[in-house]
Amino acid sequence: MSKDPLIIAFDTSCDDTSVAVLRGRRVLSSVVSSQVEIHAQWGGVVPDIARREHEKNIPLVYEEALRKAKVSIEDVEYVACTYGPGLAIDLEVGLKFAQDLAIKYKKPFVPVNHMEGHLLSGLLLNSNGNGLVRSNVESLFPALGLLISGKHTELIYVEKIGKYVKLGETLDDAVGEAFDKVGRMLNFGYPGGPTLTEFAKKGKRGKITFTIPMKHSNDLNFSYSGVKTAALYKTKELREEYERDSEWVYDFCRGFLDMIIESLVIKLTKAIEKYPEVKGLFVGGGVFNSEEILRKVGQVARKNGFKYVYPEKEFRGDNAGMVGIAAYYAILNKKVLETPSKILSIDREPRLSL
Structure with missing residues (x-):
C-alpha cells in the first residue's frame, strides 16, 4: 500500500458516541459525545437510554469528525466500526450507521473487535505523525497485553498483530466494575473509579488493607467480586466506629487502590516469567486513566526491559480512534x-472475545 488509507471509524459499544478519521495510524480527528452525566442519576449505564442518545448523536458526531479532519465522505477509503463486545442495543446503532454508510458510498467495510482496539491504542499517532511508537512496530512482538476497562480485565499473549491468545481474564467482576461498585458504597456517584483513585492520593498506605484476590492461584485469571464484598463489610465497620466518612475514606481508598495494583502486578509478573521471549507490553482501557495504575504497570515493564506501549489519555476510554488503528x-x-451482502452479514456480538 503506497499511501496510508483514509479511514472513518465508529464506536457505540457503551455510553459514548465516538467517530474518528485516521490517515493510516495518524488521527486526523476524534470526536466523542459522552453520556456520563445522563447516566449518573441512575448510578450506571442504562442501555436503552444510551441507545436513544446514540441515535440522536451519531449523525452530528459523524459530521463533526469529517469537518475537523477537513475531509469529505467521498475522500474516505474505508469505513470501520466496533461490532463487539459491548451492550447489544448500543452496538447496533453504530454498526447500522456504518454499514449503511459503506454501502451507500461503495466503501469497503472493516468490522473491529473493541478489545483489539484497546490493545492497539498505544500505536496511534497524532495528526503530525508523533507518538510513542513511530516506527519498527514489528520489533515489539511477541508481546503481552493487559486490558482493563469497565467490563474487562484480560491478559493477552500477542504473537503479532491479529494473532492473540487470551492467557487470563476476570472470573467475575472486572477492575472497572469493582471501582464503580465500591465508589457507590462511598457515595461517590457514577462513575466512582476516578474519585476513588483521586482520594487515594490523600490516604496513608497500610492503614486500611485488603486481601489480594487470586494471589496464590497458579493461573493468570483475576477475580474482584470478593473484594467488593470485603469493602462492603469494611465500610459498615468503619461507619459504626467513626462519626464521619471523612475520618477514614482517604485511607480506605489508598488501601483499595494498592490492592488492585498489587493484584495486577502479581499476574503480570507471573505471565512474564512464563513467557520470557516477550519484548513489549501493550496496555489499554479506561482504568488506565489512573496515572498511578499506568505508572506502576509501567515499572514492571521497564524492570524487565520491555517497550511499554500505552495510549494517550484521550484514547484510554472508549473511543473511535482505537477502532481506526x-x-x-x-x-x-x-x-x-466489499459487497453489500458481506457487509450486512456482520451482526453485533455483545460477548465477542479476543
Missing part, C-alpha cells in the same frame, strides 16, 4: 468486506 492493521492484512 485496529481497522488499519486489518486493511493491511486484507481483512475487509
Whole structure:
C-alpha cells in the first residue's frame, strides 16, 4: 500500500458516541459525545437510554469528525466500526450507521473487535505523525497485553498483530466494575473509579488493607467480586466506629487502590516469567486513566526491559480512534468486506472475545 488509507471509524459499544478519521495510524480527528452525566442519576449505564442518545448523536458526531479532519465522505477509503463486545442495543446503532454508510458510498467495510482496539491504542499517532511508537512496530512482538476497562480485565499473549491468545481474564467482576461498585458504597456517584483513585492520593498506605484476590492461584485469571464484598463489610465497620466518612475514606481508598495494583502486578509478573521471549507490553482501557495504575504497570515493564506501549489519555476510554488503528492493521492484512451482502452479514456480538 503506497499511501496510508483514509479511514472513518465508529464506536457505540457503551455510553459514548465516538467517530474518528485516521490517515493510516495518524488521527486526523476524534470526536466523542459522552453520556456520563445522563447516566449518573441512575448510578450506571442504562442501555436503552444510551441507545436513544446514540441515535440522536451519531449523525452530528459523524459530521463533526469529517469537518475537523477537513475531509469529505467521498475522500474516505474505508469505513470501520466496533461490532463487539459491548451492550447489544448500543452496538447496533453504530454498526447500522456504518454499514449503511459503506454501502451507500461503495466503501469497503472493516468490522473491529473493541478489545483489539484497546490493545492497539498505544500505536496511534497524532495528526503530525508523533507518538510513542513511530516506527519498527514489528520489533515489539511477541508481546503481552493487559486490558482493563469497565467490563474487562484480560491478559493477552500477542504473537503479532491479529494473532492473540487470551492467557487470563476476570472470573467475575472486572477492575472497572469493582471501582464503580465500591465508589457507590462511598457515595461517590457514577462513575466512582476516578474519585476513588483521586482520594487515594490523600490516604496513608497500610492503614486500611485488603486481601489480594487470586494471589496464590497458579493461573493468570483475576477475580474482584470478593473484594467488593470485603469493602462492603469494611465500610459498615468503619461507619459504626467513626462519626464521619471523612475520618477514614482517604485511607480506605489508598488501601483499595494498592490492592488492585498489587493484584495486577502479581499476574503480570507471573505471565512474564512464563513467557520470557516477550519484548513489549501493550496496555489499554479506561482504568488506565489512573496515572498511578499506568505508572506502576509501567515499572514492571521497564524492570524487565520491555517497550511499554500505552495510549494517550484521550484514547484510554472508549473511543473511535482505537477502532481506526485496529481497522488499519486489518486493511493491511486484507481483512475487509466489499459487497453489500458481506457487509450486512456482520451482526453485533455483545460477548465477542479476543
